Amino acid sequence: MNIQEYIESGILEEYALGVLNEVERAEVERIAREHPEVARELNSIISGLDAYAQAHAITPPAEMRDRVLQNWQQAIRQPQQPAAAPLSGDGSSATPRMVASAPAPAAAPVQQEAVVRQLPTQESGSSRTRWLVAASVALLLLSGIGNFLLYNRLKQTEANLEVAQTEQSRYAATQKAALNERDQQLSVLRNEAFRAVELKGTPKAPDALARVYYNAKTKAVYVDVRNLPELPTGKQYQLWALDNGKPVDAGVLATATATGDSIQQMKDIASAQAFAMTVEDEGGVASPTLSTMTVIGNL
Amino acid sequence: MQRLRDRDEGAMTIFYDKYSAALYGVILRIVKKEEIAEDVLQEAMVKIWHSFPSYDADKGRLFTWVMNVCRNLAIDKIRSRQYRVGSRTQPIEESAALRQAAEPSFRPEHIGLQEMTRQLNPEQRQIVDLLYFGGFTQSEVADELNLPLGTVKTRARAAIKVLSKLIR
Numbered sequence: 103m104n105i106q107e108y109i110e111s112g113i114l115e116e117y118a119l120g121v122l123n124e125v126e127r128a129e130v131e132r133i134a135r136e137h138p139e140v141a142r143e144l145n146s147i148i149s150g151l152d153a154y155a156q157a158h159a160i161t162p163p164a165e166m167r168d169r170v171l172q173n174w175q176q177a178i179r180q181p182q183q184p185a186a187a188p189l190s191g192d193g194s195s196a197t198p199r200m201v202a203s204a205p206a207p208a209a210a211p212v213q214q215e216a217v218v219r220q221l222p223t224q225e226s227g228s229s230r231t232r233w234l235v236a237a238s239v240a241l242l243l244l245s246g247i248g249n250f251l252l253y254n255r256l257k258q259t260e261a262n263l264e265v266a267q268t269e270q271s272r273y274a275a276t277q278k279a280a281l282n283e284r285d286q287q288l289s290v291l292r293n294e295a296f297r298a299v300e301l302k303g304t305p306k307a308p309d310a311l312a313r314v315y316y317n318a319k320t321k322a323v324y325v326d327v328r329n330l331p332e333l334p335t336g337k338q339y340q341l342w343a344l345d346n347g348k349p350v351d352a353g354v355l356a357t358a359t360a361t362g363d364s365i366q367q368m369k370d371i372a373s374a375q376a377f378a379m380t381v382e383d384e385g386g387v388a389s390p391t392l393s394t395m396t397v398i399g400n401l
Numbered sequence: 402m403q404r405l406r407d408r409d410e411g412a413m414t415i416f417y418d419k420y421s422a423a424l425y426g427v428i429l430r431i432v433k434k435e436e437i438a439e440d441v442l443q444e445a446m447v448k449i450w451h452s453f454p455s456y457d458a459d460k461g462r463l464f465t466w467v468m469n470v471c472r473n474l475a476i477d478k479i480r481s482r483q484y485r486v487g488s489r490t491q492p493i494e495e496s497a498a499l500r501q502a503a504e505p506s507f508r509p510e511h512i513g514l515q516e517m518t519r520q521l522n523p524e525q526r527q528i529v530d531l532l533y534f535g536g537f538t539q540s541e542v543a544d545e546l547n548l549p550l551g552t553v554k555t556r557a558r559a560a561i562k563v564l565s566k567l568i569r
Contacts, residue, residue: 112539112554115561120469121538131460148465150565151533155468157514160426162439170443171417175410177447 108133109143118147287365290315290324299377301397307331310397314341314368314377321370323352323377327362330396333381340382342390343374350374354386376400402463405453413450420464424471431475431534441478445471476536517567525560532557 116122117130134141162170290296296315303310311328325341333339339360341352352368359366381394404412424445429438449467456466518526531537531545539557543550 110554110558112558115532115554115557116539118561119532120473121536146565147561148461149568150561150563152462152465152468153568154517154529154533154564155427155472156423156464157517158426158430159422160429161422162425162442163435166439167417167421170421170439170446171414173443174413174446174450177443178410178450 103133105137105139109140114140114144114147117144118151283364286367287324290322290365293317295319296322296324297401299399299401301377301379301399303397304395306394307396312379312397314399316371316374316377316401318373321372323368323371324365325355325359325368326365327355327359329362330360330379333360336384337381338384338386339379339396340386340390341368342378342380343371344376344378345371345373346375349378349390351386351388352377354382354384355379374401402458405450413446416449417446420467423464424467427468427534428471428475431472432478437478438475441471441475445474448474472533472536476534480536517564520563520567521560525556525563528553528556529560529564 113122113126113130117127122130130144134144295317297318299314299316301310301312301314307330310330312330313326313328315324315326316322323341323343330339339355341355342349343352344350350371352371356364356366358364376399378390378398379396380390380392381396382391405416421442425438425442428441428445429435432438432441445467448470452470456463521529527546528542531542532539537545539553540550542548542557543553546553
C-alpha cells in the first residue's frame with residue numbers, strides 16, 4: 103500500500119471528523135497501528151481539530167453551572183431515562199462517531215438514539231393532547247347524536263301514547279254506551295210489563311222471524327229480529343202497529359236491527375192488537391205496502 | 402479521570418470546570434441558541450457519565466472524545482429541530498449560509514480563534530467549519546460549495562494541517 107497516497111486520500115480527516123462507518127473506522131485504526139506514519143498523521147489531524155474546537159471556547163454563564171450539574175445529577179439517578187442509555191462500544195473510543203447524515207448505511211446507533219430521544223418526548227406529549235382533543239370531540243359528537251336519537255324516540259313515544267289514550271277513551275265511551283244499551287234492553291226483557299209478540303213469516307218469507315216487546319202502559323216498543331231476508335239496496339224494513347185494523351207507523355229498522363245484531367227501540371205506540379213489517383223505501387213511508395209484508399203477529 | 406472511572410460524582414464538577422467552556426463554545430457555535438446549547442451540554446454530560454466506562458484512553462484524548470459526543474449531539478439537535486419545524490425543504494446552501502453568517506461576536510476567548518483563523522484562508526475556513534460544525538462529509542461539502550471533491554479534500558487537508566502546525 104502506498105502510505106502517502108493513503109494519507110492524502112482524505113480518509114484520515116473523515117475519521118477525525120467522525121463521518122466514517124464502523125468498518126471503515128476499524129480499517130483506519132488497523133492501518134494506523136501498522137504504519138506509524140499514518141498514526142502520526144492521524145494524531146496531528148485530531149490535535150488540529152481539537153485545537154480548533156478549543157479556540158471556540160466560550161465560558162458559559164455562571165448561573166448555568168449549578169443548573170447543569172444539578173440536572174445532570176438528577177438525570178443519572180434515573181437510569182431508566184432514555185438519555186441515560188450508554189454509548190455503544192465504538193462510540194467510546196477517541197474516534198468520532200458517524201453523524202446522522204452520513205451516507206454510509208451503517209449509521210452509528212448512538213446517533214440515531216440521540217435523534218429519537220428528541221422527538222418522542224415532544225411528540226408524545228402533543229400527540230397525546232391531539233388524541234385527547236380528538237377523543238373529546240368524538241365523544242361530544244356521539245353524545246349529541248345519541249341525544250338527538252333519544253329525543254326523537256321520546257317524541258314518537260309521546261305521540262304513540264296520545265293516540266293510544268285517545269283510542270282507549272273512545273273505546274271506553276263506546277263500550278259504556280253499548281253496555282248502557284244492553285242494560286236497557288235487558289231491563290226491557292226482564293220487565294213483566296212488556297209483552298213479547300212473535301212476528302212470523304208470511305208465505306213470501308216463511309223462515310222470517312222477529313219479536314216485538316210492547317209495554318201497553320209506557321207505550322214503549324222494542325224489536326228483536328231473529329231472521330229476516332236480506333234487503334235490496336235502497337230498501338228498509340218498517341214496523342207497523344195495527345190498531346183496530348188500521349196500520350200505524352212504528353219506525354224503520356236500523357241495519358244492525360234488521361240483521362239481528364241489536365234490539366231497537368221503536369216509536370211509542372198508544373194501542374195495538376198486532377204488529378207487522380213491510381219492505382219500504384229507505385226512510386219509511388206513510389202507509390204500508392201490503393204486498394211486501396214479511397212478518398206479522400198478534401198480541 | 403480516575404475519579405470519573407471510579408464513578409465519583411464529584412468528579413463531574415471538576416470535569417465541568419475544566420471542559421465546559423470548550424464544549425459550550427463548540428455547541429453554541431453549532432446550535433446558535435444559548436438555551437439549546439445548555440440543554441445539549443446537559444445531555445452530553447449525562448451521556449459522557451454513562452458511557453465513560455467504555456472510553457478507551459489508549460485510543461485518544463478524553464478531550465477529543467467528549468468534544469465529539471457534544472458535537473454529534475449538537476448536530477443532531479439542529480437537524481432534528483430543522484426537521485421538526487419543517488424547514489427540511491430549505492436548500493442546504495441556505496441553511497449552511499445562515500450558519501456561516503451567524504458569527505459569534507468578539508469575546509476575549511476568541512483571541513486564540515482569531516490567531517488561528519488568520520492563518521486559514523477564507524476558503525479553508527469555510528470548509529473546516531462545514532466539516533466540523535456542520536457535520537458534513539467531504540462529498541457533501543463538495544456538493545454544497547459546487548466544488549470538485551478533490552479540491553475539497555485538498556483544502557480540508559491543507560486547512561487541518563495549518564491548524565495542527567499552530568499548536569505544535
